[in-house]
Amino acid sequence: MTKSLFLLPGDGIGPEAMAEVRKIIAYMNEKQDGGFITGEGLVGGSAYDAHGQAISESDMSKAMAADAVLFGAVGGPKWDAVPYEVRPEAGLLRLRKDLELFANLRPAICYPALADASSLKPELVEGLDILIVRELTGGVYFGEPKEIIDLGNGQKRGVDTQVYDTYEIERIASVAFELARTRKNRVCSMEKRNVMKSGVLWNQVVTETHKRSFSDVQLEHMLADAGGMQLVRAPKQFDVIVTDNLFGDMLSDVAAMLTGSLGMLPSASLGAPDGKTGKRKALYEPVHGSAPDIAGKGVANPIAMIASFAMCLRYSFNMVAEADRLEKAIANVLDKGIRTGDIMADGCRQVGTVEMGDAILEEFASLSAQ
Numbered sequence: 001m002t003k004s005l006f007l008l009p010g011d012g013i014g015p016e017a018m019a020e021v022r023k024i025i026a027y028m029n030e031k032q033d034g035g036f037i038t039g040e041g042l043v044g045g046s047a048y049d050a051h052g053q054a055i056s057e058s059d060m061s062k063a064m065a066a067d068a069v070l071f072g073a074v075g076g077p078k079w080d081a082v083p084y085e086v087r088p089e090a091g092l093l094r095l096r097k098d099l100e101l102f103a104n105l106r107p108a109i110c111y112p113a114l115a116d117a118s119s120l121k122p123e124l125v126e127g128l129d130i131l132i133v134r135e136l137t138g139g140v141y142f143g144e145p146k147e148i149i150d151l152g153n154g155q156k157r158g159v160d161t162q163v164y165d166t167y168e169i170e171r172i173a174s175v176a177f178e179l180a181r182t183r184k185n186r187v188c189s190m191e192k193r194n195v196m197k198s199g200v201l202w203n204q205v206v207t208e209t210h211k212r213s214f215s216d217v218q219l220e221h222m223l224a225d226a227g228g229m230q231l232v233r234a235p236k237q238f239d240v241i242v243t244d245n246l247f248g249d250m251l252s253d254v255a256a257m258l259t260g261s262l263g264m265l266p267s268a269s270l271g272a273p274d275g276k277t278g279k280r281k282a283l284y285e286p287v288h289g290s291a292p293d294i295a296g297k298g299v300a301n302p303i304a305m306i307a308s309f310a311m312c313l314r315y316s317f318n319m320v321a322e323a324d325r326l327e328k329a330i331a332n333v334l335d336k337g338i339r340t341g342d343i344m345a346d347g348c349r350q351v352g353t354v355e356m357g358d359a360i361l362e363e364f365a366s367l368s369a370q
């Protein structure tokens with residue numbers, strides 16, 4: 001069976017990290033009959049430079065048609081002054097919206113070898129394995145109106161709108177409960193029902209969904225600000241966290257630092273299963289951005305991108321053994337003390353992006369041969 005992948009490396013460190021995944025795909029095609037067919041397009045600032053849009057219609061169609069999209073990162077100071085509608089980030093938001101990728105899975109796993117790289121005490125993060133399930137196509141990132149109004153008195157008003165409908169909350173809560181059943185069976189739902197109407201509805205719908213279909217799963221509710229505090233106080237209390245688009249964006253960056261670096265966190269963005277084929281539209285991307293401060297220097301950590309490809313193997317192609325092996329390869333390389341600068345520690349060997357990618361591929365090949 002062929003598997004179509006559409007690669008959108010993007011800007012900054014996106015292409016550098018994607019190059020390391022391309023090597024793994026080439027290896028799997030050559031040595032393991034991977035059957036991947038890859039296409040590639042432009043997104044973000046690189047797409048804007050080429051044709052004035054954050055993603056072209058032709059690349060949107062290719063992304064729609066692919067079994068899975070692999071996405072690097074977009075943005076950077078070069079495009080600070082471009083019109084808001086075509087800023088680099090608009091390309092990613094359009095992909096999420098048009099592919100209806102409502103469920104963003106952001107696992108935060110602290111590899112044993114990296115417990116010292118976290119800004120928290122090692123005992124707080126050792127063995128950490130949490131999953132943030134972030135709603136991705138609703139909320140304040142997409143709600144209308146979204147505008148800057150000139151009030152005519154020398155003042156302007158910036159407006160963003162937080163909107164959630166019942167069905168959007170129900171479906172993301174269901175994803176979180178289903179995933180919890182495959183883990184420690186616990187879900188913590190985070191919103192701000194004390195100050196937001198959308199938070200009140202979120203809380204009600206999650207509670208009803210739980211009662212109706214998932215009462216075997218342990219459910220807890222937490223205000224999102226307190227949730228942020230608990231994430232850095234005692235992160236291991238959590239199993240699955242389900243939350244909205246904005247809180248999920250912020251809380252997953254917080255969770256990233258528990259694992260040692262933003263360069264470690266992968267993500268999967270999934271749509272609903274197709275009624276006929278059961279296939280889900282899917283996009284896999286690291287949680288980090290284009291990191292303009294280190295772009296072009298060859299020092300970016302490619303692990304978040306490589307681990308995103310492992311999620312792609314697992315969720316889009318059901319290649320569970322290969323996904324497990326790729327994740328094990330990452331863990332083994334870290335155990336050997338091979339580190340990019342962002343996760344460097346005493347006694348370890350510092351390498352660049354390419355060397356880290358090579359080390360993981362070599363380990364993956366060796367595990368595959370066993």
Ligand SMILES: NC(=O)C1=CN([C@@H]2O[C@H](COP(=O)(O)OP(=O)(O)OC[C@H]3O[C@@H](n4cnc5c(N)ncnc54)[C@H](O)[C@@H]3O)[C@@H](O)[C@H]2O)C=CC1
Pocket residue numbers: 013072073074075076077089092261262263264285286287288289290291292293294299300301302304342
């Ligand atoms: N999914 C995406 O494409 C995202 C894009 N962005 C965009 O990226 C641009 C830069 O945003 P920032 O706020 O600086 O966030 P960022 O995630 O790009 O970088 C934050 C910090 O983490 C470091 N970092 C990130 N990834 C790393 C990696 N793989 N290896 C080593 N260090 C890493 C960076 O060097 C920087 O110091 C902005 O234009 C922003 O809009 C931000 C987040 C997500």
Ligand SMILES: CC(C)CC(=O)C(=O)O
Pocket residue numbers: 089092093249287
């Ligand atoms: C559109 C993105 C730049 C927003 C973001 O930071 C993210 O999804 O992690």
Ligand SMILES: [Mg+2]
Pocket residue numbers: 249250253287
């Ligand atoms: Mg973010």
